Amino acid sequence: MNQKTIAVIGAGPVGCYAGYLLAKAGHTVSIYENHAQIGCPIQCTGLLTSEFDEFQLPMDSFLVNIFHGVEVFSPKMKLMVKQKEYLVCRNKFDNFFADLARKAGAEIFVNHSFLRKEGKELIIKDSANNRDMRITPNIVLAADGPLSPTAKAYGMYHPKRENYFGAQAVVLGNFDPTKFQAHFGREVCPDLFAWIVPESSTKARVGLAMKKNSIKY
Numbered sequence: 001m002n003q004k005t006i007a008v009i010g011a012g013p014v015g016c017y018a019g020y021l022l023a024k025a026g027h028t029v030s031i032y033e034n035h036a037q038i039g040c041p042i043q044c045t046g047l048l049t050s051e052f053d054e055f056q057l058p059m060d061s062f063l064v065n066i067f068h069g070v071e072v073f074s075p076k077m078k079l080m081v082k083q084k085e086y087l088v089c090r091n092k093f094d095n096f097f098a099d100l101a102r103k104a105g106a107e108i109f110v111n112h113s114f115l116r117k118e119g120k121e122l123i124i125k126d127s128a129n130n131r132d133m134r135i136t137p138n139i140v141l142a143a144d145g146p147l148s149p150t151a152k153a154y155g156m157y158h159p160k161r162e163n164y165f166g167a168q169a170v171v172l173g174n175f176d177p178t179k180f181q182a183h184f185g186r187e188v189c190p191d192l193f194a195w196i197v198p199e200s201s202t203k204a205r206v207g208l209a210m211k212k213n214s215i216k217y
């Protein structure tokens with residue numbers, strides 16, 4: 001096998017799962033994550049479709065709730081869509097994939113941010129030691145999320161790409177834990193939709209996504 005040195009930027013589920021597969025295939029994999037901890041801060045609701053069953057993941061390690069349907073609300077009507085969905089703890093979910101990658105031999109460096117590229121060199125800031133490192137991997141994998149500084153540095157980020165920005169809170173109240181809700185409409189959330197996703201009968205993840213002004217809505 002032609003062994004490569006691979007730098008994965010971003011230790012989210014995509015970076016860690018790719019890192020796992022590449023390390024398992026015999027490559028030398030280093031994963032760089034700008035935060036101090038994997039899976040923190042949480043920037044996700046944590047819904048997974050049951051199509052994930054195909055991966056045969058040990059769901060009990062990160063499962064919070066199972067839904068049997070979603071209630072969809074528009075200003076004029078409400079409908080119930082029956083489907084099985086999982087709610088996971090994203091912190092545990094991300095760490096599951098990080099452990100998988102480590103066990104396969106990948107090294108994960110937290111507090112390490114991709115800053116820029118200079119020719120074939122990548123400049124990585126090691127913020128724990130306040131120093132810049134220069135690395136020259138054979139392959140760079142941009143798994144640094146929707147705003148991907150790495151994709152931008154390599155000219156692979158579409159200039160007209162539009163992002164939605166989510167805002168979410170965990171709230172206490174009375175909820176039906178067997179289903180979650182999606183709310184559409186100009187008043188509620190004109191750009192995309194809002195959601196109420198119960199962790200239990202007393203706690204829910206409530207949020208929405210907009211192109212801008214998410215917090216205001």
Ligand SMILES: Cc1cc2nc3c(=O)[nH]c(=O)nc-3n(C[C@H](O)[C@H](O)[C@H](O)COP(=O)(O)OP(=O)(O)OC[C@H]3O[C@@H](n4cnc5c(N)ncnc54)[C@H](O)[C@@H]3O)c2cc1C
Binds near residue numbers: 033114148149
């Ligand atoms: C409010 C909200 C709710 C969501 N709810 C859901 C949901 O219910 N279900 C669902 O499937 N998806 C949901 N998503 C989307 C989901 O979070 C992403 O699709 C998923 O996290 C993508 O995984 P990823 O590994 O590609 O990127 P990410 O999870 O974003 O991981 C990228 C990693 O790269 C790191 N990084 C960024 N820049 C650098 C850098 N310069 N150097 C080093 N590291 C860097 C980041 O810190 C992060 O850890 C939601 C998103 C938001 C914002």
